[in-house]
Amino acid sequence: MPPPPRPPVAAPAPAAPCPIRVAPIRRRLHAVPRAVSVAASHAHDAAFLRRAADVADRSAGLTCPHPNFGCVIARPEPDGPEARVVGEGFLYAQGTRCAELLAAEEAGERARGATAYLNLEPGDCYGDSTAVSSLVQAGITRVVVGLRHPLKHLRGKAIQSLRSEGIQVDVVGEDLQSKLFKEALTSCLIVNAPLLYRAAFRVPFSVLKYAMTADGKIAASSGHASWVSGRASRGRVFELRGRSDAVIVGGNTVRRDDPRLTARHVKGHVPVRIVMSQTCNLPEEANLWNVHEAYTIVATQRGARRDFQKKLAMKGVEVVEFDMLNPRDVMSYCYDRGYLSVLWECGGTLSAAAISARVIHKVYAFCAPKIIGGVTAPTPVGDLGMNQMTQAIDLIDVSYEQIDRDMLMSGFIQPIPDLSPVIPSADEIPSDDPEVSPYETNIISFYKTWDTFGAFSNFSPHPIDMPDEKGDCLTWPTVEHYYQAHKFVGVDNPQASDIVQEIKQARSPEEAARIGRTRQREFPELIRPDWESMKIDVMYRALKCKFSTYAHLTEMLLSTAGSVLVEASPHDLFWGGGREGEGLNYLGRLLMQLRSEILGTVRTSAEAQGQET
Numbered sequence: 001m002p003p004p005p006r007p008p009v010a011a012p013a014p015a016a017p018c019p020i021r022v023a024p025i026r027r028r029l030h031a032v033p034r035a036v037s038v039a040a041s042h043a044h045d046a047a048f049l050r051r052a053a054d055v056a057d058r059s060a061g062l063t064c065p066h067p068n069f070g071c072v073i074a075r076p077e078p079d080g081p082e083a084r085v086v087g088e089g090f091l092y093a094q095g096t097r098c099a100e101l102l103a104a105e106e107a108g109e110r111a112r113g114a115t116a117y118l119n120l121e122p123g124d125c126y127g128d129s130t131a132v133s134s135l136v137q138a139g140i141t142r143v144v145v146g147l148r149h150p151l152k153h154l155r156g157k158a159i160q161s162l163r164s165e166g167i168q169v170d171v172v173g174e175d176l177q178s179k180l181f182k183e184a185l186t187s188c189l190i191v192n193a194p195l196l197y198r199a200a201f202r203v204p205f206s207v208l209k210y211a212m213t214a215d216g217k218i219a220a221s222s223g224h225a226s227w228v229s230g231r232a233s234r235g236r237v238f239e240l241r242g243r244s245d246a247v248i249v250g251g252n253t254v255r256r257d258d259p260r261l262t263a264r265h266v267k268g269h270v271p272v273r274i275v276m277s278q279t280c281n282l283p284e285e286a287n288l289w290n291v292h293e294a295y296t297i298v299a300t301q302r303g304a305r306r307d308f309q310k311k312l313a314m315k316g317v318e319v320v321e322f323d324m325l326n327p328r329d330v331m332s333y334c335y336d337r338g339y340l341s342v343l344w345e346c347g348g349t350l351s352a353a354a355i356s357a358r359v360i361h362k363v364y365a366f367c368a369p370k371i372i373g374g375v376t377a378p379t380p381v382g383d384l385g386m387n388q389m390t391q392a393i394d395l396i397d398v399s400y401e402q403i404d405r406d407m408l409m410s411g412f413i414q415p416i417p418d419l420s421p422v423i424p425s426a427d428e429i430p431s432d433d434p435e436v437s438p439y440e441t442n443i444i445s446f447y448k449t450w451d452t453f454g455a456f457s458n459f460s461p462h463p464i465d466m467p468d469e470k471g472d473c474l475t476w477p478t479v480e481h482y483y484q485a486h487k488f489v490g491v492d493n494p495q496a497s498d499i500v501q502e503i504k505q506a507r508s509p510e511e512a513a514r515i516g517r518t519r520q521r522e523f524p525e526l527i528r529p530d531w532e533s534m535k536i537d538v539m540y541r542a543l544k545c546k547f548s549t550y551a552h553l554t555e556m557l558l559s560t561a562g563s564v565l566v567e568a569s570p571h572d573l574f575w576g577g578g579r580e581g582e583g584l585n586y587l588g589r590l591l592m593q594l595r596s597e598i599l600g601t602v603r604t605s606a607e608a609q610g611q612e613t
């Protein structure tokens with residue numbers, strides 16, 4: 001049994017938080033211009049909505065997959081036939097400022113009387129309807145929404161709030177219908193395909209990617225495959241990896257290619273690498289066992305080569321046993337870990353099993369203008385049990401793109417889910433606090449910021465003002481930034497101070513966490529010596545500040561009285577509850593401790609008031 005959390009340390013007096021600055025990233029040229037003719041109002045509404053979807057996609061590949069929100073504010077030119085964009089923004093990552101707020105800030109006074117275009121109905125990771133109030137306060141008079149939010153606890157909520165503020169809200173498919181809107185809706189669906197598939201099918205959105213020659217081979221007969229596609233195509237693969245929570249290969253690809261599976265040429269999100277191997281007959285040494293580059297999980301059959309499993313675990317590789325290793329169970333497992341999007345980079349044997357199990361949703365086929373021949377040379381997809389061309393899977397929404405000398409063909413295997421009826425938003429991972437009876441039903445799980453109680457997450461966008469060692473007040477963008485940086489605070493070494501600054505300036509809590517963990521592994525000598533004994537105090541101070549700074553968060557915390565709070569992190573077994581309640585759930589415990597203290601204070605002051613009257 002772990003020791004109970006340490007006694008609280010007084011938090012500083014709450015102060016007005018400084019907003020986080022998120023510099024917009026411009027990576028691709030937009031298909032939709034900033035100015036559109038207003039002659040046909042449907043045409044310009046549809047065009048700006050497509051632009052909102054386009055803007056929403058700008059963070060992809062740079063941060064962990066999250067729901068993509070884009071907001072475009074446009075208004076007619078005073079004397080011209082055109083409407084013009086006056087502000088736009090997108091959600092860069094969990095815990096960063098919302099698209100609506102950024103767009104309203106850019107538009108300033110020009111937002112008064114303008115229309116806001118949203119690819120997706122806003123969520124509420126702040127816990128205080130910031131997205132809605134940004135639009136209201138900016139003076140927006142009309143909002144066009146592409147998609148209602150797919151999660152039940154958010155669906156229709158923002159639309160209703162905006163309407164109750166007297167704002168006209170037009171939802172595509174309900175208030176706006178035409179061929180142009182259908183096309184705009186497709187853009188909105190595609191940009192959030194991972195969220196929609198995950199919510200509808202309870203598995204992550206899965207993309208199969210392969211590179212083949214013009215005669216349909218993914219390697220020579222010898223198995224040699226480097227390289228089929230050209231450099232530019234392989235660069236695109238790095239980007240696809242950056243858009244994914246995990247990359248999957250089969251055991252044979254590890255034995256044959258010794259891949260690294262990193263997104264090394266794109267500075268951004270690094271996915272987890274998963275090897276599916278029934279035999280666990282994998283090399284002793286492999287690039288994937290270098291977990292300093294990226295985290296690796298080996299999914300294997302229960303009981304397979306236990307000695308080797310131990311060796312992998314010693315190297316820091318996580319081994320997960322399955323009763324019957326198959327693509328569907330591995331996808332359910334990934335769903336439980338909270339993944340939105342998975343990239344399959346396996347050979348034809350595993351890809352055929354994954355397609356047959358109906359877990360692949362989209363295909364990216366890179367075709368290089370080369371011919372290798374070979375009757376036994378591997379092909380992208382093995383046996384699917386089909387013998388008539390009429391049985392072939394027809395890809396949907398197919399696109400073609402030339403990448404240098406290669407051709408990229410992409411298309412969906414399964415249609416993007418229809419959003420009605422409403423998709424229930426079950427709590428992501430039901431986990432138990434180890435101290436609570438398994439029959440306890442009042443458990444509130446939180447993990448991602450878009451969950452019902454997502455504002456409890458350390459990634460939530462709530463800046464905190466905390467005193468530094470000299471007593472000066474510093475603003476930290478999120479609790480996660482503060483916590484990660486404090487691993488290195490107080491260490492008498494300029495490099496440690498640089499790391500603190502690097503973490504403080506991280507553009508998102510995900511980046512802060514990544515930098516903090518990486519530097520901890522790289523420079524263990526720079527970690528403050530008392531870290532293990534102090535980390536609970538550090539977290540407690542940050543949480544106390546967060547919940548005392550934001551009154552609506554205090555209220556939200558008090559509203560959970562009587563329930564057990566569990567951070568449903570499947571992999572953090574110290575702060576989180578784990579997948580099956582095996583985690584220590586210290587974050588949930590600290591929040592419950594804070595809740596008891598606030599309740600105690602509220603009761604004491606109520607009693608004092610009662611005595612006075």
Ligand SMILES: NC(=O)C1=CN([C@@H]2O[C@H](COP(=O)(O)OP(=O)(O)OC[C@H]3O[C@@H](n4cnc5c(N)ncnc54)[C@H](OP(=O)(O)O)[C@@H]3O)[C@@H](O)[C@H]2O)C=CC1
Nearest residue numbers: 210211218223225250251252277278279346347348349350
């Ligand atoms: N050009 C390209 O895009 C790519 C080319 N390649 C090439 O393809 C070749 C490898 O192809 P391939 O042999 O098909 O390799 P796969 O990546 O498909 O690996 C197959 C292995 O996956 C494991 N596996 C786990 N669960 C299952 C399951 N339910 N069904 C089937 N397999 C499962 C098994 O590993 P175990 O035997 O360990 O139990 C099996 O041997 C190599 O030459 C490689 O270079 C590979 C990827 C991409």
Ligand SMILES: Nc1c(N[C@@H]2O[C@H](COP(=O)(O)O)[C@@H](O)[C@H]2O)[nH]c(=O)[nH]c1=O
Nearest residue numbers: 211225227228229257259260261262345
């Ligand atoms: N051969 C081949 C691909 N092969 C895939 O890429 C993996 C190697 O990744 P890495 O080690 O990170 O460079 C390899 O194991 C296989 O999954 N991909 C492509 O885009 N084009 C190619 O020609």
